[in-house]
Amino acid sequence: MQVRLQTQNTYRGIVDCMVKTYRHESLLGFFKGMSFPIASIAVVNSVLFGVYSNTLLVLTATSHQERRAQPPSYTHVFIAGCTGGFLQAYCLAPFDLIKVRLQNQTEPRAQPGSPPPQYRGPVHCAASIFQEEGPRGLFRGAWALTLRDTPTLGIYFATYEWLCRQSTPDGQNPSSATVLVAGGFAGITSWVTATPLDVIKSRMQMAGLKQREYQGMLDCMVSSARQEGLGVFFRGLTINSARAFPVNAVTFLSYEYLLHSWG
Numbered sequence: 001m002q003v004r005l006q007t008q009n010t011y012r013g014i015v016d017c018m019v020k021t022y023r024h025e026s027l028l029g030f031f032k033g034m035s036f037p038i039a040s041i042a043v044v045n046s047v048l049f050g051v052y053s054n055t056l057l058v059l060t061a062t063s064h065q066e067r068r069a070q071p072p073s074y075t076h077v078f079i080a081g082c083t084g085g086f087l088q089a090y091c092l093a094p095f096d097l098i099k100v101r102l103q104n105q106t107e108p109r110a111q112p113g114s115p116p117p118q119y120r121g122p123v124h125c126a127a128s129i130f131q132e133e134g135p136r137g138l139f140r141g142a143w144a145l146t147l148r149d150t151p152t153l154g155i156y157f158a159t160y161e162w163l164c165r166q167s168t169p170d171g172q173n174p175s176s177a178t179v180l181v182a183g184g185f186a187g188i189t190s191w192v193t194a195t196p197l198d199v200i201k202s203r204m205q206m207a208g209l210k211q212r213e214y215q216g217m218l219d220c221m222v223s224s225a226r227q228e229g230l231g232v233f234f235r236g237l238t239i240n241s242a243r244a245f246p247v248n249a250v251t252f253l254s255y256e257y258l259l260h261s262w263g
């Protein structure tokens with residue numbers, strides 16, 4: 001839904017987008033382009049959390065266990081988060097591009113007699129982009145994605161650390177409830193700050209297809225704001241924030257659990 005709201009001007013809001021998707025594409029329309037992002041979550045999160053933990057280890061020279069007694073500074077947490085965000089953006093770029101292209105296909109499933117959709121599935125989508133736009137085509141919008149993820153993942157980890165420390169006595173590990181709430185709010189905070197660049201990223205990824213071609217990111221920002229007003233930068237904010245809470249609550253709980261069980 002969020003990808004369509006950000007890149008297409010045919011919807012009046014979330015409810016209108018849901019109703020039109022259901023009428024035109026049935027329930028299947030809500031699950032388009034989902035298999036690839038699900039497959040990519042494990043890879044992308046391992047890169048993000050692995051780089052974050054190791055950067056923090058280098059910056060503070062303390063292991064995860066020692067960090068409860070000697071908490072890292074927020075500057076170190078922010079730098080480690082930005083480093084993780086920067087590197088994960090490059091792993092995420094091709095998966096995210098395929099998701100955006102598939103989710104923007106509004107044709108119902110292929111039916112006899114009707115023209116087939118441009119992409120028949122994630123593998124066909126990746127192969128078509130590779131053939132038509134070359135290997136660099138798979139990284140379309142990667143710059144906007146990097147600019148979106150580098151600072152916002154710094155904010156993500158700093159918010160998580162701050163919320164955990166506010167509700168945990170010094171030297172103790174945060175409880176599971178604290179981890180869930182802090183992780184959920186860290187997700188929302190990061191998505192609120194990331195949404196303006198998320199809109200630009202999605203539009204750059206669709207450029208030349210349903211979207212007009214842009215000269216670059218700045219051109220995309222200026223022409224989107226001129227044509228649709230500043231509100232365009234907040235499209236998809238409600239959906240992004242609503243999904244961010246449960247997703248990131250569970251992500252941080254799994255991360256803390258794995259770190260404890262590996263000692």
Ligand SMILES: CN(C)C(=N)NCCC[C@H](N)C(=O)O
Pocket residue numbers: 148149152153156187190191194243244247248
């Ligand atoms: C671009 N932003 C804000 C983030 N990547 N934030 C971190 C959350 C990551 C999580 N997989 C999610 O999709 O919510």
